[in-house]
Amino acid sequence: MTINKNSAKWMQLPRDVLVGHGVLEEIGDVCRDLKMKGNALIVTGSTTKNIAGKRVSNLLESAGCSAETVLTCKATTEDVEKVVENALEVKANFLLGVGSGRSIDLAKLASTRLELPFISVPTAASHDGIASSRASIVDNGRSTSAEAQAPIAVIADTEIISAAPFRFLAAGCGDIISNYTAVLDWELAGRLRNEYFGAYAAALSRMAARVIIECADSIKPEHETSARLVVKALVSNGVAMSIAGSSRPASGSEHMFSHALDKIAPKPALHGEQCGVGTIMMMYLHGGNWQEIREALKKIGAPVNAEELGIEDKYIIEALLHAHSIRPERYTILGSGLNPSAAEKVARITKVIN
Numbered sequence: 001m002t003i004n005k006n007s008a009k010w011m012q013l014p015r016d017v018l019v020g021h022g023v024l025e026e027i028g029d030v031c032r033d034l035k036m037k038g039n040a041l042i043v044t045g046s047t048t049k050n051i052a053g054k055r056v057s058n059l060l061e062s063a064g065c066s067a068e069t070v071l072t073c074k075a076t077t078e079d080v081e082k083v084v085e086n087a088l089e090v091k092a093n094f095l096l097g098v099g100s101g102r103s104i105d106l107a108k109l110a111s112t113r114l115e116l117p118f119i120s121v122p123t124a125a126s127h128d129g130i131a132s133s134r135a136s137i138v139d140n141g142r143s144t145s146a147e148a149q150a151p152i153a154v155i156a157d158t159e160i161i162s163a164a165p166f167r168f169l170a171a172g173c174g175d176i177i178s179n180y181t182a183v184l185d186w187e188l189a190g191r192l193r194n195e196y197f198g199a200y201a202a203a204l205s206r207m208a209a210r211v212i213i214e215c216a217d218s219i220k221p222e223h224e225t226s227a228r229l230v231v232k233a234l235v236s237n238g239v240a241m242s243i244a245g246s247s248r249p250a251s252g253s254e255h256m257f258s259h260a261l262d263k264i265a266p267k268p269a270l271h272g273e274q275c276g277v278g279t280i281m282m283m284y285l286h287g288g289n290w291q292e293i294r295e296a297l298k299k300i301g302a303p304v305n306a307e308e309l310g311i312e313d314k315y316i317i318e319a320l321l322h323a324h325s326i327r328p329e330r331y332t333i334l335g336s337g338l339n340p341s342a343a344e345k346v347a348r349i350t351k352v353i354n
């Protein structure tokens with residue numbers, strides 16, 4: 001039977017979620033628990049293969065599975081096709097996304113197409129796609145949020161995640177804090193476009209952002225407690241997206257700004273870093289407390305301006321001008337777009353550019 005996951009009633013959530021020190025070693029038990037056996041395809045990147053991919057392969061082989069690996073580079077429709085072909089070639093029974101958001105999204109969407117289960121093994125807490133039922137894929141140069149299955153299991157080893165460069169964890173905080181403006185945009189679309197607005201998913205999403213802002217002082221490098229807190233909030237964001245049936249609770253105008261930067265900037269920063277800076281500016285446009293967002297990001301050690309993102313001011317302005325056209329169907333505070341003087345004003349007032 002083919003399931004219509006677009007149905008408003010269909011909320012797909014992970015079944016086993018392991019968060020903690022050394023949980024990677026339990027991957028064989030997870031497979032047994034979920035009755036997953038046979039051939040595994042590990043989707044990973046060139047760095048993360050060495051951080052966790054090879055270990056996952058060895059652990060799966062010790063658990064009686066065969067394991068093949070495919071290396072990722074970008075997250076485009078063509079890359080999804082490549083993973084699908086690899087999975088068919090090795091007659092995969094299940095897939096694993098091991099590493100970055102890109103590898104997890106590719107494994108997620110390819111496994112959805114193949115109707116195979118997939119396990120999410122993040123090596124960094126930099127984004128909330130860890131447990132979500134969406135995949136952010138570039139299709140024909142356009143950023144899209146594709147419907148996908150949620151991972152059947154998430155294995156988030158905080159020993160690995162807290163050893164990653166701290167910038168990744170700070171980026172994850174930016175992705176969570178951005179829930180504030182995402183929800184404001186969603187409410188606006190409810191009022192101005194009569195779009196469905198889910199109060200429960202919105203409340204869950206706001207709560208995760210609130211927790212991160214309130215704990216900003218205690219989020220520190222190499223602290224596994226910090227990694228645990230952020231991973232839980234990222235998982236919760238995935239749940240909010242599943243409940244909403246879209247990425248609305250976690251992605252609004254600030255995400256469109258980040259997607260625009262990905263297209264325009266010669267060297268974009270991390271997704272969550274760009275979303276954090278976008279949230280400062282979009283909160284200003286909403287007439288909200290943008291200073292609170294800025295302060296929280298600063299305390300955490302996430303970028304708050306163009307210089308810290310490593311992106312020239314002119315690309316920030318260009319991204320602000322293009323952001324509304326990234327997802328025209330997604331109504332936000334950007335409406336039909338800012339004009340150049342308004343774009344410059346929001347960036348200057350919020351100290352994103354000098």
Ligand SMILES: NC(=O)C1=CN([C@@H]2O[C@H](COP(=O)(O)OP(=O)(O)OC[C@H]3O[C@@H](n4cnc5c(N)ncnc54)[C@H](OP(=O)(O)O)[C@@H]3O)[C@@H](O)[C@H]2O)C=CC1
Binds near residue numbers: 045051099102135
């Ligand atoms: N589906 C969803 O709901 C969501 C999807 N996303 C998507 O996820 C992506 C962002 O993910 P993000 O992980 O921030 O960025 P990337 O996927 O761009 O990965 C960034 C880099 O981090 C490296 N890396 C990962 N873990 C470690 C580590 N422990 N130590 C050193 N380097 C590491 C990766 O290496 P390697 O080269 O090995 O991969 C990669 O080069 C975007 O494409 C975004 O659109 C974001 C939020 C939600």
Ligand SMILES: O=C(CO)COP(=O)(O)O
Binds near residue numbers: 250
């Ligand atoms: O990044 C996301 C939530 O944090 C969701 O992605 P989209 O912006 O692609 O919908």
Ligand SMILES: [Zn+2]
Binds near residue numbers: 128250251
């Ligand atoms: Zn995001």
